[in-house]
Amino acid sequence: xxxxxxxxxxxxxxxxxxxxxxxxxxxxxxxxxxxxxxxxxxxxxxxxxxxxxxxxxxxxxxxxxxxxxxxxxxxxxxxxxxxxxxxxxxxxxxxxxxxxxxxxxxxxxxxxxxxxxxxxxxxxxxxxxxxxxxxxxxxxxxxxxxxxxxxxxxxxxxxxxxxxxxxxxxxxxxxxxxxxxxxxxxxxxxxxxxxxxxxxxxxxxxxxxxxxxxxxxxxxxxxxxxxxxxxxxxxxxxxxxxxxxxxxxxxxxxxxxxxxxxxxxxxxxxxxxxxxxxxxxxxxxxxxxxxxxxxxxxxxxxxxxxxxxxxxxxxxxxxxxxxxxxxxxxxxxxxxxxxxxxxxxxxxxxxxxxxxxxxxxxxxxxxxxxxxxxxxxxxxxxxxxxxxxxxxxxxxxxxxxxxxxxxxxxxxxxxxxxxxxxxxxxxxxxxxxxxxxxxxxxxxxxxxxxxxxxxxxxxxxxxxxxxxxxxxxxxxxxxxxxxxxxxxxxxxxxxxxxxxxxxxxxxxxxxxxxxxxxxxxxxxxxxxxxxxxxxxxxxxxxxxxxxxxxxxxx
Amino acid sequence: xxxxxxxxxxxxxxxxxxxxxxxxxxxxxxxxxxxxxxxxxxxxxxxxxxxxxxxxxxxxxxxxxxxxxxxxxxxxxxxxxxxxxxxxxxxxxxxxxxxxxxxxxxxxxxxxxxxxxxxxxxxxxxxxxxxxxxxxxxxxxxx
Amino acid sequence: xxxxxxxxxxxxxxxxxxxxxxxxxxxxxxxxxxxxxxxxxxxxxxxxxxxxxxxxxxxxxxxxxxxxxxxxxxxxxxxxxxxxxxxxxxxxxxxxxxxxxxxxxxxxxxxxxxxxxxxxxxxxxxxxxxxxxxxxxxxxxxxxxxxxxxxxxxxxxxxxxxxxxxxxxxxxxxxxxxxxxxxxxxxxxxxxxxxxxxxxxxxxxxxxxxxxxxxxxxxxxxxxx
Numbered sequence: 001x002x003x004x005x006x007x008x009x010x011x012x013x014x015x016x017x018x019x020x021x022x023x024x025x026x027x028x029x030x031x032x033x034x035x036x037x038x039x040x041x042x043x044x045x046x047x048x049x050x051x052x053x054x055x056x057x058x059x060x061x062x063x064x065x066x067x068x069x070x071x072x073x074x075x076x077x078x079x080x081x082x083x084x085x086x087x088x089x090x091x092x093x094x095x096x097x098x099x100x101x102x103x104x105x106x107x108x109x110x111x112x113x114x115x116x117x118x119x120x121x122x123x124x125x126x127x128x129x130x131x132x133x134x135x136x137x138x139x140x141x142x143x144x145x146x147x148x149x150x151x152x153x154x155x156x157x158x159x160x161x162x163x164x165x166x167x168x169x170x171x172x173x174x175x176x177x178x179x180x181x182x183x184x185x186x187x188x189x190x191x192x193x194x195x196x197x198x199x200x201x202x203x204x205x206x207x208x209x210x211x212x213x214x215x216x217x218x219x220x221x222x223x224x225x226x227x228x229x230x231x232x233x234x235x236x237x238x239x240x241x242x243x244x245x246x247x248x249x250x251x252x253x254x255x256x257x258x259x260x261x262x263x264x265x266x267x268x269x270x271x272x273x274x275x276x277x278x279x280x281x282x283x284x285x286x287x288x289x290x291x292x293x294x295x296x297x298x299x300x301x302x303x304x305x306x307x308x309x310x311x312x313x314x315x316x317x318x319x320x321x322x323x324x325x326x327x328x329x330x331x332x333x334x335x336x337x338x339x340x341x342x343x344x345x346x347x348x349x350x351x352x353x354x355x356x357x358x359x360x361x362x363x364x365x366x367x368x369x370x371x372x373x374x375x376x377x378x379x380x381x382x383x384x385x386x387x388x389x390x391x392x393x394x395x396x397x398x399x400x401x402x403x404x405x406x407x408x409x410x411x412x413x414x415x416x417x418x419x420x421x422x423x424x425x426x427x428x429x430x431x432x433x434x435x436x437x438x439x440x441x442x443x444x445x446x447x448x449x450x451x452x453x454x455x456x457x458x459x460x461x462x463x464x465x466x467x468x469x470x471x472x473x474x475x476x477x478x479x480x481x482x483x484x485x486x487x488x489x490x491x492x493x494x495x496x497x498x499x500x501x502x503x504x505x506x507x508x509x510x511x512x513x514x515x516x517x518x519x520x521x522x523x524x525x526x527x528x529x530x531x532x533x534x535x536x537x538x539x540x541x542x543x544x545x546x547x548x549x550x551x552x553x554x
Numbered sequence: 555x556x557x558x559x560x561x562x563x564x565x566x567x568x569x570x571x572x573x574x575x576x577x578x579x580x581x582x583x584x585x586x587x588x589x590x591x592x593x594x595x596x597x598x599x600x601x602x603x604x605x606x607x608x609x610x611x612x613x614x615x616x617x618x619x620x621x622x623x624x625x626x627x628x629x630x631x632x633x634x635x636x637x638x639x640x641x642x643x644x645x646x647x648x649x650x651x652x653x654x655x656x657x658x659x660x661x662x663x664x665x666x667x668x669x670x671x672x673x674x675x676x677x678x679x680x681x682x683x684x685x686x687x688x689x690x691x692x693x694x695x696x697x
Numbered sequence: 698x699x700x701x702x703x704x705x706x707x708x709x710x711x712x713x714x715x716x717x718x719x720x721x722x723x724x725x726x727x728x729x730x731x732x733x734x735x736x737x738x739x740x741x742x743x744x745x746x747x748x749x750x751x752x753x754x755x756x757x758x759x760x761x762x763x764x765x766x767x768x769x770x771x772x773x774x775x776x777x778x779x780x781x782x783x784x785x786x787x788x789x790x791x792x793x794x795x796x797x798x799x800x801x802x803x804x805x806x807x808x809x810x811x812x813x814x815x816x817x818x819x820x821x822x823x824x825x826x827x828x829x830x831x832x833x834x835x836x837x838x839x840x841x842x843x844x845x846x847x848x849x850x851x852x853x854x855x856x857x858x859x860x861x862x863x864x865x866x867x868x869x870x871x872x873x874x875x876x877x878x879x880x881x882x883x884x885x886x887x888x889x890x891x892x893x894x895x896x897x898x899x900x901x902x903x904x905x906x907x908x909x910x911x912x913x914x915x916x917x918x919x920x921x922x
Contacts, residue, residue, distance in 0.1 A: 072570075097573035098581060135581065146588075420624065433622050440624055491765075496730040501822045504624040527623035528594030532633065535735040536725055536763075544590055546599065552587040553560050553603055598737060601744035605751075640741065643706035644749035 007061040008147060010036040010140055013068030019100035020067055024133050031137045034144055035060070042068055048076070052083020061086070062147045066094040066140050089153040089484050089543050094143040099135035145551045151542050158479040158522045160232040161250035162186060164470055167224060167413075169200035171456065172448025172463040173255035178204060179467035180253075181215040185474065188247050190238055194221030219245070227252065227417050230507070230523040231443025232479055251443045251470045254427055255463065256413055256450040258402055270405065271305060276378050276397050277369055280317060283399030287324060290396055296331045299324055300380055300398035302367060304337040306405055307424060311343045312455040313403045318346070320399070322353045333359045333393060335367055335382065361393075362386070369398055403454065410450075417444055418506040426452045429504075437466030440504050442523050445470050484543050485524040486531055490516035492538035499530035499539060558585040559671055560603045561612040564592045566622050567658045568614035574661035580668045584612075591615065592653070593626025597637045600651050604641075609675050612667065613653040620657075627655065647678045699727040699791045700825045701734065701811040703742070710749055712808050713787060716757060719746070720783035721810070722776065722798065723763030724790035731825050733811050734789030736763040742789070742810060767794025773801050780805060816847075833904030833911070839892055841883035848876030854897035857881075 010032060012018075012025045020028070022038070029036045035058070042051050042065070055063065063084060065077065072095055081091040162185050166177045169191035177187040191200055197220025204216060222240040229235050236247045271277050278286055280301065287299055301321050303309045309317070317334065325332045334353070339360065341347040354360060363382035372379040378398045384391045407425070414421045420440045422430040427450040429440050436453075437445045447463040448454075485507075488499075493516035499508045500517060507523035508530055510516075516538070519530070531539040540546070561584045563569040569588055575581065585608070589595065592615030603611045613634050621627035631653055638648035652671060656663045703709075713719055721743040729735030743761040750757050762779055764772045767790035773780070780786055780798075785806040788795040792813040799807040815827035830847040836854075837844055846852045850868045857877035860867030864878040884890045902908070 095569075095573045098575065098586065101574075101576055101578075101581070429624055430619065431624055432620060433624075492725060492736065494725055494729045494735070497819075498732075498822060502625075502629070504626075525623055527591040527626050528589070529591070529623065529626050529629055532594050532596050532629065535732045535737045536729045537736040537740070541590075541594070544594055549562075549587060549589075549594075549599060550602065553585060553606065553608070554558075596737070598740045598744060601741060601748065605744055605747055640706070640745050641748070644710075644745045645752050646748055 007059065008034065008063070008144065009055075009058055009060040010034055010064045010066055010144065011042065011055065012036060012038050012066055013042050014038055014040050015042070015068055018067040019097065020133075020136065024136075025067070028133050028137050028140070031133070032140060032144075034141075042080075048079055049083050052080060052085075055080075055084045060084075061152065062090045062092075062150070064092050064094055064140065064143050064147055066143065067096045067100075067136070087153045087155050088482055089150065092143060092147055094139060096136050096139060099139050100132060142552055142554070146548045149545065149548045149551055153542055154483045156481050156483055156521060158232045158481050160474045160477055160479055161234075161248055162474055162477070163188065163247070163249040164467075164474070165190065165224070165234065165236050165247060165249040165252045166255060167252065167417075168192075168255035168257050168448070168450070169196055169203075169218065169220070170255060170257040170448060171203070172257070172450075172459055173253070174200055174203045175460050175463040176253050176255060176447055176467040176470075177216050179464050180471060183468075183471045183475075185215070185471065187216045188219060188236075188238075188249065189216055190219045190222050190224055190236075192221070192223050194241070197221065224416055230520045231441075231473070232522055234443065250474045251445065252417065253437075253445045253447060253466060253470055254413075254417060254419065254439070254450060255446070255448045256410075256427065258449045258454065270407075271302075271369060271400050276376065278397065278399055280320065280399040280401045283397060284320065284324065286397055286399075287327075287330065292329065297329055298331050298333060298377075298393070298395040300378065300393070300395040301332060301334045302369075302380075302398055302400040303335060303403075305367065305400050307403060308338065309336065309340060309401060309403055310454055311340055311346060313401050314340045315343070315346055315349065317401055318349045318353050321358045322349070322356055325353065325356045325358045331357070331359065333361055333380075333395065335361050335363055335380065337363060417441070419444060419446070420504070424452070426450065428452075436462050437469055441506050442525070443473065479522060481521045483521050484526055484541070485519040485521040486526075486528075486539045486541050488517050488519070489538040489540070490514050492536045493517055494536050494538075496535060498533050498535060502529055502533045504529065557606070557608045559583055559610040559612060559668065559675070560585045560587060560608050561614055561668070562587045562589055562592065562595050562599075564589055564615035564627075566591070567616045567660075568656055568664065570658035571614075571656055571660045571664045574659075575665055576661070577665050577669075580665050583672055584668055589615075591621065591623045591626035592630035593621070593623060595630050595633060597633050597640065600634070600637045601640070604646070604650060609650065610671050611651045612671060613651075614656060614664070614667065615653075616657070617655045649674050649678060698730055698817070699793070699813060700731040700815055700817045700827075701728050701791050701813045703733050703738065703789075703811055704809070706745060706749075709742070709787070709808075709810055710746065713746065713757070713785065714755070716785040716806075718758040718782065718784045719760070719787055720776075720779055720785075721746070721759060721761045721787045722767070722780075722789060723761070724767045724788075724794050725763055725765045728790060728794075728811060730819070731817075732823075734791075739763055739789050742787075763789075766790075767798050770797075770801055773798070831905055832902070833908070834901070836897075839895070839897070840880045841887050841889060841892070843876065843880045843883050845876055845880060848874075848879060850876070853877065854900065856893070 014022050014025060025038050039051060077091055077093050078088050081088045164180050164185050165188045166173045167190050169189050177189045180187045191197060201218060219240050222238050224236050225239050226237040227234055232250050234249050234252055238245045238247055290297055301317050303317055321332045321334045324330050341350045362385040364385045365383050367380060367382045369378050369380050372394045377394050377396050379392055379394050381390055381392045410425050418441055419427055420429040428434055428446050437447055439446050445466050447466040448459050453459045453462055505523055505525050507520045508517055511518040528541050528544050531541050563572060563586055565588050572586055592613055595613050600611050613630055615627050615630060618628045634653040637651045642648045654667045721739050723736050723739030724734050739761050743759050746759050760779060762776050764776055766772050780802050785808060787808045787810050788798050789810045795807055795809045816829040816831060817825045817827045820826050827847055832846045845854050850866050851858060857875060861875040861878060864875055866873040866875045884892060
């Protein structure tokens, strides 16, 4: 491979795991046509600094680390880059296992290594010692070509504001805010519901950990109207009873709780009709207002209406059913698709409810509710799982567990923060890489029932863990960001907004001064989706440009 | 030199799986290209590989709901489907471009995918597309 | 903006047969936004043509380039040489661009790669919908911002026809919304339903397509020298 710049070099490691003998490495070094060093002890972390100093003397602007398992790990590579005084992208790792495995099955490499002199193989294909180093040399040359085509990449230091904005003063929000405040982060706790303000305050003070004046600012009856900026430097415009406030913070933690489905206008799929089909928490109050009659009054408690219920919500429903059943004159019918009693005490609770006379009905598929034919009430039509036919039951009132019901308010909140909802309307995309507390946006975290966790002990644990994750992000005070984010050619950019819409991390925006799209280096994750989508071919990722990718296709 | 099957590999899954492949035949058959995410691939890039004479192109990445960047894999799938549609309309074998999903531990799956691709290509049209024009011309000119 | 879709490949392919040197010319404005004829699509089409040619043993040189717009003369300057060298140009612009390219390079065959569709909006990424028919006499003030000409299949001006069912148009009851339902809902929201009481007289359609090829002149903007 001709034309390789001298400011670039290869480091080959001779450690036991590198799969190449010293002899083979020497052969590769001579064939490369590029400056190369054979290092013995790069893998041992303690020697990294010394190795870095040695490599620094070479004056290389870019470095390819090949063969050693070190290159498979991001941390050591970044550490090596720092030791050499280079940006992370300037040090690339190349795994040669693919090339090395070929001849191991034939053992040819071992024999020639022992004799000290390489034995000329009859076959020069992949299954020979010669083939093995030929493949490795080829792979290294490909890696060097990609590195050569990569422009020099700078780094920038982004200040991380220490404050955290916690949205929602429920158990998760309060726990998170307390944890963060105790670690020295000023915390803004924004709660939409004015009435919940005193309750939240009580929780904060009873927790003993922190309270207003100790770094937590509680804003009750307030809502975040707009969020601007990116991780480290968000600006939130909050509507409070005293007017609009601007809050600066480094991270956001969403703990907005269960969807507010009590409003009949909560969504097209909402079962609530404001009359006799109500959220479960309102059932007791509504039942107490029913006119007394001699005949038994039927009440329905509906679970699993949309999502499978959790143990926590099942427990709550069973307690309510039991309480109502014991009150004279009520017959409670509890509808569920599955009875989830696999938790401590839950089975006992179930038995007590049954013994008290609660009628537990297992249904299949969807349960339909509509106005009862005669008089007031609700007709519940369902497919009985035992009878396997459709059965109708009239009840005066039906209380539906709100678990899993989507609300238009959720979508609105998610839109304000640019957070992706999952298919169930929960405040976190359904992707394991985000669990438990991350969202699609760097710097925005999520905890509690709004992401589907409503089992209180677990919820509190997760809220704390997520708060710690936010702390881990902000603690260094500064973020070293590599400027390897996409570059947009302003001449070609048609402002079609495709990249802005496609970016999963909301990292693309319109730079009005340039009249073109641009990427925020601190939010960009360098996935390349934007570059792949752009209909004008205006976007290029410095480390993954078309020319680099095509150079790998020989 | 024979052109290899190009395998665009997501560095989070497919590329790691490739490193544990044991079969030397796979090593010889495949040209690995590293990607940050399969979401980086473009229709034009896949077609360019075929133009350069590569017999087939594989796009290998994380399962759609397991993409590190959330929607990269699913974007790639749509683009590969579009590429196959274009190939079909252009009169080429759409099987020459294919996307598959695997995890970083799926070395065996990687091998199987490559083996199946090779078998499909061998059974289909002639691999070396450069020969085709001469053959067609010999058969009596263009359409 | 103007929206367009690429012609089926088969149609394009037979259109360019017999051209020894073809220039595929993309356009960087409307057709880029509706993802039919921008630099990316031009590159893809050129690749597809080359692959199809190779497959069929057709010898053809296919070059590609993209300019900002094909409806303004000056933008053709950077590709003047390439156009002159080519035997034909496959323009990825809308019908306006194809024709203008033809005018600018008189004597050069310019072929259309796209079917121009309508003036529309991006409802969401990948979905474009018609909004305006270019009738030349806008009456959106009387209909709450929903156009009866463009969004009613029959361009009725005095209320819906009997084919409006559940807010959908009988032309395509599954997918097409009834324009008049939209007008009604919007005026209701705005508290302006009384506007519908005004009778719209028979319309003079000559202000639009039916009046023949149009022209606009701004005397104050025309350069004297």
